[in-house]
Amino acid sequence: MIILISFVLNTGVVGLTTALKLQEQGGYRVTIIAETLPSDPKNIRYTSPWAGAHHLDMDTFKVMWDLSAPGGGAEGCFLRLNQTEYYREEYTQPDPLEVMPDAKYISKDALIPGAAYGITFTTLTIDTPKYLNYLLSRFLASGGSITRGIVQHINQVIEGGATALSGGGPSHVDAVVVCTGLGARMLGGVEDKAMYPIRGQTVLLKAPWVKYGRTMVERDGLRTYTIPRRCGDVIVGGTIDKDDWYPTPRPEITKDILNRVLTLCPELAPPEIRAAREPKVEDLLPLILEEGCGLRPARAGGVRIEVEWFEDVRGKREVPVVHNYGHGGFGYQSSIGSAAVALDLLEAAFKEERQVLL
Ligand SMILES: Cc1cc2nc3c(=O)[nH]c(=O)nc-3n(C[C@H](O)[C@H](O)[C@H](O)COP(=O)(O)OP(=O)(O)OC[C@H]3O[C@@H](n4cnc5c(N)ncnc54)[C@H](O)[C@@H]3O)c2cc1C
Structure with missing residues (x-):
């Protein structure tokens, strides 16, 4: 089995659900780079813990209904x-x-x-702070890892990985998934002004x-x-x-x-x-x-969920970046569907020839 390393930014409901989906798929070694952890005090730069949340699309509802069953995997997160x-x-x-x-x-x-x-x-209904902690613990239990850090520019991850951000040397990165919510407006290299x-x-x-x-x-x-x-x-x-x-x-x-x-x-x-x-x-x-x-x-124009290729100048290669942000008032209800689309996009990108040396 080929082990690929991909990075997911961040610990919002979209990032955690996507990271978990990739990690549990097998074949990927996923690291989350997170400015904030679900157990940190709530802050305005991290929307997910503030949400209600109740309304769900049918796909998400079915998954959460099973999780919420008496004796189910996450009964305590739901009512x-x-x-x-x-x-x-x-x-x-x-x-x-x-x-x-x-x-x-x-x-x-x-x-x-x-x-x-x-x-x-x-x-x-979802007890959102509890559910975020549940997603994180399941991600870690399935072999994922997490590093705390603020990414100034996406190249910091593409060229150096999480180890560079935490003061170590560079580590190899095959793909990045951007789930920075409103932060996509400010993240260098992305700077999406539609947010x-x-x-x-x-x-x-x-x-x-x-x-x-x-x-x-x-x-x-x-x-x-x-x-x-x-x-x-x-x-x-x-x-x-x-x-x-x-x-x-x-x-x-x-x-x-x-x-x-x-x-x-x-x-x-x-x-x-x-x-x-x-x-x-x-x-x-x-x-x-x-x-x-x-x-x-x-996001004006709706959720951004697509692949963009970034050049790693020093590594002389192109790296796929899957964007998955801009979920507005529907991040919980669309989290499971968006994670599945992000996985499909990533797998399609890995099949392309262009990620090999330029
Ligand atoms: C009052 C309220 C009620 C809501 N009710 C519902 C509901 O009923 N149903 C529903 O589906 N949704 C609801 N929502 C919407 C839902 O909360 C959001 O859609 C969802 O939380 C977005 O998740 P996210 O992961 O995209 O963003 P976030 O949770 O904001 O996560 C993004 C993370 O990225 C980090 N980050 C950003 N930039 C960087 C960077 N450069 N470096 C490192 N980290 C970075 C941030 O710190 C943050 O931790 C509600 C929201 C609110 C406020």
Whole structure:
């Protein structure tokens, strides 16, 4: 078996899923170069730990549903639950969510005030920080390795590998996979100016009594949502602000989110309060674990998933670089499909003649 060494940048959900796919395929020795590890404190340059996350395409759903089964490979990362989606305005059926298990349209008389339409179904939510750690541990257990480092220019990896970045001598690299999310805008050699942020702000509450998810889709596409996690936390949101780079939570947005979610889901307030009186926003304040915001890595023109050949001048060769970034608000739901496409692209690139000496 030929052992090839490829590098994946970085430890977001896209990078980890891709690295795992390559490593488990066999035949590759994969190293991740990571600025941040999933267990590090959350920061604005690393979107994945901030995500909800719930909505999934069917391919990803099937894989995660199996992982979430009692006794399944990653049961603790997921919560299986009933989800209800309400819309402020009438929706033309069929709803794409009709394919979800137990999907049922809600009759007009059972809608909550202000909703024109609704659908309910069974799905799962992801405890995103936990799931990232699960992906990393499975990657390491299958023989992958990881080096911490910030890549200034892609040539640093092509010419020197991870060892050069960590202060050692150069090591041979056969391919690179770029999963740097929004960082693709700044990464030397890539500098993709089509990348832009869509900022999302959330609040994490401790409310273990809430075991179902609810979303209200407003007329302008803004979503108010509650996403319970297995551990009893509920992440509530949200906002969709294009080109907003602001790196910390804005207090006025937190207030607005809490107002909106309490209207959507009064059950967020502790049961003893609801038994005594109407809940108020102030009742949610003691439940706050964290206010957060993340920058969804969006790209004008959509996800970039393609091969670009880079010249290794000193090594007198060309090296395939697979780009896999720009997943916007869909990085979790498309992570498994994107990883499969990245693998196909890499294998096709290795079959080309041009990677041999120029
Ligand atoms: C509030 C919110 C809710 C969301 N809800 C959902 C949802 O329900 N479903 C869903 O599918 N998606 C959701 N998303 C979107 C999802 O989080 C993103 O699509 C996904 O996290 C993108 O992953 P990524 O791996 O591409 O990027 P990231 O997670 O940002 O990872 C990129 C990594 O690359 C590193 N990096 C960048 N440049 C360099 C460099 N030069 N050198 C070294 N390292 C570098 C960064 O530090 C970072 O660690 C949500 C996002 C937010 C903010």
